[in-house]
Amino acid sequence: MRGCGGHLRPGLLPLGLLLVLSPGPALGDDYDYYSWQADPVEGPRGRAYSKPPQCLDIPPDLPLCHSVGYKRMRLPSLLAHESLAKVKQQASSWVPLLAKRCHADTQVFLCSLFAPVCLDRPIYPCRSLCESVRDACSPLMEAYGFPWPDMLHCHRFPLDNDLCIALRLAHPLPTDPPVTKICTQCEMEHSANGLMEQMCSSDFVVKMRIKEIKSENGHRKLIGAQKKKKLFKTGPLKRKDTKKLVLYMKNGEGCPCPQLDDLTGNFLIMGRKVQGQLLLTAIYRWEKKNKEMKFAVKFMSSYPCSLYYPFFSGTAEQH
Structure with missing residues (x-):
């Protein structure tokens, strides 16, 4: 895959590479957002759209993703939202989950789908990232009567040997023994x-x-x-x-x-x-x-x- 400001080779995209380049700006800032080709438009997994993809600033009233670590997002989203209004409406439902801090990469996982970083082609979260966030957050969701939604089933996302967004830590650090937490x-x-x-x-x-x-x-x-x-x-x-x-x-x-x-x-x-x-x-x-x-x-x-x-x-x- 080629970005407008550089070259990327197929493989795993660690979170630190894709979202935060330190020192320096986030990866999305290095790209020319007006270089989309006028090819037939296909959405996620081959769905056709009436408009070509576009890049735009992540707006302040998209609280789920406004602080994710990059400034420009791609439309249509990877959940088939063709308008920013639809993204805002659907993404707002996940803000309370973010506040619960059930997983360190919840925001990265969700925003990779609702407000994907602006590159030449859509980059999906790796299956392992989905599974890690799901395993940490779904018990909390179930406590409130919400099952993990079909649109986020992890088999929909690529294996880690494909080009995708990986967990922040490829080899998670050992964790302390679990402590009994208030319900x-x-x-x-x-x-x-x-x-x-x-x-x-x-x-x-x-x-x-x-x-x-x-x-x-x-x-x-x-x-x-x-x-x-x-x-x-x-x-x-x-x-x-x-x-x-x-x-x-x-x-x-x-x-x-x-x-x-x-x-x-x-x-x-x-x-x-x-x-x-x-x-x-x-x-x-x-x-x-x-x-x-x-x-x-x-x-x-x-x-x-x-x-x-x-x-x-x-x-x-x-x-």
């Missing part, structure tokens, strides 16, 4: 804005008491008390759901959740309904004097959510 659903968000975002991105929000907790197939099963429930957001919940709330904390059997050490008092619970099952996605002890919580709950009770958080959202029950 994802029990990580605390202390600001009102963060709480409001969590509420808006949940199917339902309820203040309730917890009667008991059981273990079931590696998950925690929370059984709500019959009385003293207050629904701030009902979403897809039906009458039978609210009569006796039973919530599942996915993969939560073996991780600590400080909020559940004491079941006395009320809890503020957020969740999603997936395939008829209620999944708990966030839990807080109810604190009357907590100003941030009080503000967020008042917001939820008084105003519709005007923001769209598609990754950890559930606008409709999934089947």
